[in-house]
Amino acid sequence: xxxxxxxxxxxxxxxxxxxxxxxxxxxxxxxxxxxxxxxxxxxxxxxxxxxxxxxxxxxxxxxxxxxxxxxxxxxxxxxxxxxxxxxxxxxxxxxxxxxxxxxxxxxxxxxxxxxxxxxxxxxxxxxxx
Amino acid sequence: xxxxxxxxxxxxxxxxxxxxxxxxxxxxxxxxxxxxxxxxxxxxxxxxxxxxxxxxxxxxxxxxxxxxxxxxxxxxxxxxxxxxxxxxxxxxxxxxxxxxxxxxxxxxxxxxxxxxxxxxxxxxxxxxxxxxxxxxxxxxxxxxxxxxxxxxxxxxxxxxxxxxxxxxxxxxxxxxxxxxxxxxxxxxxxxxxxxxxxxxxxxxxxxxxxxxxxxxxxxxxxxxxxxxxxxxxxxxxxxxxxxxxxxxxxxxxxxxxxxxxxxxxxxxxxxxxxxxxxxxxxxxxxxxxxxxxxxxxxxxxxxxxxxxxxxxxxxxxxxxxxxxxxxxxxxxxxxxxxxxxxxxxxxxxxxxxxxxxxxxxxxxxxxxxxxxxxxxxxxxxxxxxxxxxxxxxxxxxxxxxxxxxxxxxxxxxxxxxxxxxxxxxxxxxxxxxxxxxxxxxxxxxxxxxxxxxxxxxxxxxxxxxxxxxxxxxxxxxxxxxxxxxxxxxx
Numbered sequence: 001x002x003x004x005x006x007x008x009x010x011x012x013x014x015x016x017x018x019x020x021x022x023x024x025x026x027x028x029x030x031x032x033x034x035x036x037x038x039x040x041x042x043x044x045x046x047x048x049x050x051x052x053x054x055x056x057x058x059x060x061x062x063x064x065x066x067x068x069x070x071x072x073x074x075x076x077x078x079x080x081x082x083x084x085x086x087x088x089x090x091x092x093x094x095x096x097x098x099x100x101x102x103x104x105x106x107x108x109x110x111x112x113x114x115x116x117x118x119x120x121x122x123x124x125x126x127x128x129x
Numbered sequence: 130x131x132x133x134x135x136x137x138x139x140x141x142x143x144x145x146x147x148x149x150x151x152x153x154x155x156x157x158x159x160x161x162x163x164x165x166x167x168x169x170x171x172x173x174x175x176x177x178x179x180x181x182x183x184x185x186x187x188x189x190x191x192x193x194x195x196x197x198x199x200x201x202x203x204x205x206x207x208x209x210x211x212x213x214x215x216x217x218x219x220x221x222x223x224x225x226x227x228x229x230x231x232x233x234x235x236x237x238x239x240x241x242x243x244x245x246x247x248x249x250x251x252x253x254x255x256x257x258x259x260x261x262x263x264x265x266x267x268x269x270x271x272x273x274x275x276x277x278x279x280x281x282x283x284x285x286x287x288x289x290x291x292x293x294x295x296x297x298x299x300x301x302x303x304x305x306x307x308x309x310x311x312x313x314x315x316x317x318x319x320x321x322x323x324x325x326x327x328x329x330x331x332x333x334x335x336x337x338x339x340x341x342x343x344x345x346x347x348x349x350x351x352x353x354x355x356x357x358x359x360x361x362x363x364x365x366x367x368x369x370x371x372x373x374x375x376x377x378x379x380x381x382x383x384x385x386x387x388x389x390x391x392x393x394x395x396x397x398x399x400x401x402x403x404x405x406x407x408x409x410x411x412x413x414x415x416x417x418x419x420x421x422x423x424x425x426x427x428x429x430x431x432x433x434x435x436x437x438x439x440x441x442x443x444x445x446x447x448x449x450x451x452x453x454x455x456x457x458x459x460x461x462x463x464x465x466x467x468x469x470x471x472x473x474x475x476x477x478x479x480x481x482x483x484x485x486x487x488x489x490x491x492x493x494x495x496x497x498x499x500x501x502x503x504x505x506x507x508x509x510x511x512x513x514x515x516x517x518x519x520x521x522x523x524x525x526x527x528x529x530x531x532x533x534x535x536x537x538x539x540x541x542x543x544x545x546x547x548x549x550x551x552x553x554x555x556x557x558x559x560x561x562x563x564x565x566x567x568x569x570x571x572x573x574x575x576x577x578x579x580x581x582x583x584x585x586x587x588x589x590x591x592x593x594x595x596x597x598x599x600x601x602x603x604x605x606x607x608x609x610x611x612x613x614x615x616x617x618x619x
Contacts, residue, residue, distance in 0.1 A: 035551065038604035063603045064545040066305070068320075088608065 002030050003122050004096055008072065008115035011124060015096065016072040018112055024073050027100040028060065028091070031125055036062035039091045042084060044069075044102055049077045051104060053111050058101070060091070073111050075104035133573050134203060135538025140597045143192040147614055151180040177616065196597055198540055199409075200559060204566055206493075208512045208543035208555025209304070209352060211382050211404035218473060219407060219466040228465055233457035237443050244442035247435035247458060250468045251419075257471075257479065258381070259391025260398060260421030264430045265464060266455040269416025270379055273399025274310035274346075276431065276454045277420045280397060281343055281373050282314060283429040283451050294343040294372075300329050301549050302351045304377055316343060323549070327355045327505040331362045338366060344373035344397070349390070350380040352547040353505055354490065354512035354557070356388075364394025373397060373425075381405045382560075383487055383511035386480025396423040406467035417463035486511040486560035489567060493556055496571040500578045504550045511560075517552035525581035525589050527552045532600060533580070535593035537573040 007015040013032035017025040033039070041061040051057040051071035058069040080102045084090050091099040106112070116124060181189070199205065205212040223229070231243050251263045267273040278297070285291040297311040300321045308318045324333050334345060345367055349357040357363075364374045376395040382405040390398045402417040403410035410416060422430065431454050432446025458464070474482060487510050494503070494513040502518035517527040531541030531554075543555040558567060581589060593599060 038607075040604055040607035061607075063607060065548055089604065 005118045009121035012070040033095045037064045039088045074107045079103035133537040146179040152182045155182040156180045205540045206542045208557040213407040214561040219469045222469045223462045223465040244435040259389030263421045265419045266459040267418040270401045270418045271306040273418030277397040278314035280426045280429045298345040307346045327507040342372045346375040348377035350510045355507040385483040402467045407470045408466045415460045417460045489558040512557035515554045520581045523581045524586040529589040532592040533577040
């Protein structure tokens with residue numbers, strides 16, 4: 001299972017890519033997508049909405065279940081993946097690339113330290129069933 | 130596979146009525162409407178209704194009905210749904226002219242029998258659950274949840290506490306409708322984190338308890354089919370804060386005559402009469418979700434309510450009643466069915482119905498536990514939850530197992546629910562099923578597991594192959610649903 005080294009992770013299986021301009025790209029991991037199965041619908045916040053670390057910011061619905069999306073970091077939504085809303089199956093095809101969900105400005109860089117590294121996330125996955 | 134009831138049959142393709150070729154001999158007679166109606170704006174083009182002869186319409190619906198599979202056809206082990214046998218005497222009584230043709234606004238003196246049915250059903254439900262009183266108005270389970278939460282809201286509003294009583298605690302094993310109802314009733318949903326075991330422990334809710342909590346919603350027996358054995362202590366913690374314990378009573382069919390929610394501290398409970406007390410459901414048929422309450426909430430029950438008055442019956446609305454949640458009586462036909470079921474079985478019969486439901490689920494559990502993974506080994510009540518863990522190693526998922534069952538002539542169990550079990554297979558056999566039927570189902574399940582273990586994964590991925598339609602593309606159906614027929618030229 002792919003767990004890109006450059007990303008940071010949450011226990012709820014979101015990833016965050018910290019970019020140099022002080023924003024973060026956010027998505028869900030391949031593990032999450034495999035557990036969910038075929039994604040059929042997504043609900044994402046609007047540009048300008050605030051999201052806060054650990055709180056829900058949207059939902060992802062698959063043929064199996066509806067799951068909440070939890071924000072890895074606090075900040076304001078600066079962009080969202082409109083193409084993904086039109087074609088939710090993209091999330092199954094590339095959760096780390098074209099399946100990204102939103103971009104946010106990072107309010108508090110210290111929060112990044114609370115996220116898991118790829119190795120830590122890998123170890124965490126091994127503790128799950 | 131010849132030992133299983135599944136087979137192929139002569140089931141015919143059938144277009145929808147609008148796509149049937151028009152029959153020139155069928156149709157309506159020319160209009161005999163007087164000419165002077167020409168002043169009225171009239172439709173300029175024909176309406177485009179199907180023009181089909183009666184015999185063809187009959188065939189149409191007969192053919193479509195053959196696509197169906199129900200509890201009337203065979204085992205329907207859909208967990209969390211309680212597909213009951215529906216005794217025919219219920220239908221006979223619900224169809225009596227005096228019930229079926231009674232106008233809902235008929236004066237009280239002509240409605241005594243109907244009012245009596247509602248009052249006696251209410252009293253029977255009180256006896257079965259130990260709750261103080263009921264409203265029979267809600268149209269189904271989720272509507273009952275919403276009504277129950279509105280009662281809690283009204284209670285706090287009357288005490289001037291509604292501004293601070295914002296939170297409703299929801300454990301992981303809850304039915305999905307619980308958080309939806311809580312949000313709809315204007316509360317803030319607090320999802321409790323994953324719990325240690327199959328049942329909720331009092332110390333797991335303590336960090337969340339303060340005077341901003343309005344209630345905790347707990348399903349008992351829960352969605353793993355396990356009795357919440359700490360529910361009384363949990364109720365005490367909530368009551369100390371003047372908060373409420375809401376019990377989702379969808380699984381009451383497992384505990385009738387054994388345990389009463391009113392006795393284990395429940396303040397609000399909705400029942401699903403269409404599950405627990407029989408009545409055909411599952412195809413969008415009528416539901417009925419009566420809400421029972423403890424003393425604190427009785428004054429807020431919605432009206433108008435059928436009540437005893439002297440030797441007879443009448444309508445009454447309590448002074449503090451919340452707004453009506455449904456017109457007239459509610460789903461009255463279901464009152465008759467439920468009361469008939471309760472009276473026909475009696476207290477002893479209801480207890481035996483619960484015992485049989487629990488016995489059947491545990492029989493399946495015992496027979497299948499060597500073959501399928503049992504993620505929680507707590508005692509099962511009316512349903513048992515396996516996972517696809519052992520079959521997953523061979524590339525066979527819960528979905529494939531479900532589809533494999535169709536080829537063997539069984540309706541699949543619920544899959545991928547509850548969410549606390551990855552790859553869940555949630556099996557709830559009807560209490561009226563005999564051992565021979567359960568044995569056949571067990572043999573089918575084991576046959577699938579053997580097929581999975583002996584390199585049959587690809588074949589199971591293609592299942593079902595013997596049904597009228599093969600493996601459906603669920604993802605496209607959900608992503609691009611066709612919700613309405615449109616004419617070819619549109």
